[in-house]
Amino acid sequence: MSNLQSFSDDDLGGAHGPNRVVLLYGGRSSEHAISCVSAAAVLRALDHQRWDVLAVGITPAGQWLLTSADPDQIAPAGVSLPSVQSGEPVVLMPGDDGAHLFKVEEHLSQDLGLVDVVFPLLHGPWGEDGSVQGLLETMHVGFVGSGVLSSAIAMDKAAMKMALSAHGIPVGPxxxxxxxxxxxxxxxxxxxxxxxxxxxxxxxxxxxxxxxxxxxxxxxxxxxxxxxxxxxxxxxxxxxxSVPGREIECGVLGAPRDQRAKASALAEIVLSPDREFYDFESKYLNDAATLVVPADLPPESAEQIRDIAVRSFEALECEGLARVDFFLADNGSIVVNEVNTMPGFTPTSMYPRMWAEFGVQYSALIDTLLELALNRERGLR
Ligand SMILES: Nc1ncnc2c1ncn2[C@@H]1O[C@H](COP(=O)(O)OP(=O)(O)O)[C@@H](O)[C@H]1O
Ligand SMILES: [Mg+2]
The missing domain is CATH 3.30.1490.20 (ATP-grasp fold, A domain)
Structure with missing residues (x-):
């Protein structure tokens, strides 16, 4: 059953004609490649009748380029760590008309048209940490996901743990x-x-x-x-x-104003015994980790975790989406490990898989996030 059924069409802005979306991907962080893979997957799944997409890739050096929106070029088959290559037209920051955001260097007199919403599908520093969100705020454009403060707090594991404990949410020592x-x-x-x-x-x-x-x-x-x-x-x-125990994750999907965010099904990361922890290789490059969806948990623990996930999302004032990662300790206690405001977003990533378990398909998830972004408040928040 879809947990989105309580969102009416009106809440989500109703049906629109094609809206112009800028999909921002790549970026300066060490998670550049993961962002490219997520972006290609979003481009494959997006309803192109409804969303008119411009793909803007940020190179590892930080240059913004207007790239092809062809997913096979963004993440070519057989390339496990794709990247944004220089050589494409350079995107310039906006002039005085914030609505017409992007211009390309070669055609200074022309902008790329009205941009309705930006999807900053960027992971890690200079993308998920409030910096790009701040830039988008100064451009006065709506965007998917958390705002400046919330993104910055969630990115900084120390600030995040401080904020969560101040709200009575358990974190480890x-x-x-x-x-x-x-x-x-x-x-x-x-x-x-x-x-x-x-x-x-x-x-x-x-x-x-x-x-x-x-x-x-x-x-x-x-x-x-x-x-x-x-x-x-x-x-x-x-x-x-170290918190010895099981690793459990929960997706949270923001709601229109005055409604509470919703928690997805839970997932468990089960590591092969030769791994000390869920490291980069087991995340992306080999089969050392199995993702079990839904996690096999007693119903009361599952409900408690889903409740803490939503409370963590609200405590950090997240918007749109977040994945809240937990440890279910061997002694039975539940602690939050971290909150990711732009989690991995391929169809096989944890966040979409946890929603699929509740009947929310990948393309519907993207639609919902874009609709929420179209309707969010702009300006200083
Ligand atoms: N306090 C901890 N106790 C047990 N395992 C941990 C702890 N902190 C991190 N880990 C292990 O390291 C992995 C990565 O840590 P995490 O804080 O989630 O960093 P990242 O933001 O890079 O995902 C976790 O998924 C988990 O396997
Ligand atoms: Mg983690």
Missing amino acids: YEVVHDGEWRLGPSRVAARLEFALELPVFVKPARAGSSIGISKVNQWHELEQAMELARLHDPKVIVEQ
């Missing part, structure tokens, strides 16, 4: 290590962490994703190396006590 403190005295930091946390711990860049830069530390003498790896990605590092 953690410590933050700032750049200056580490540079002044790694041994003092180590002493503080050893006092505050029990082994094993996870050392993570505060603002990254796809497990990039994360290490599991089983002995304190491994800390320094793990810190240096995390610091390659972010000078701000979070060190978390």
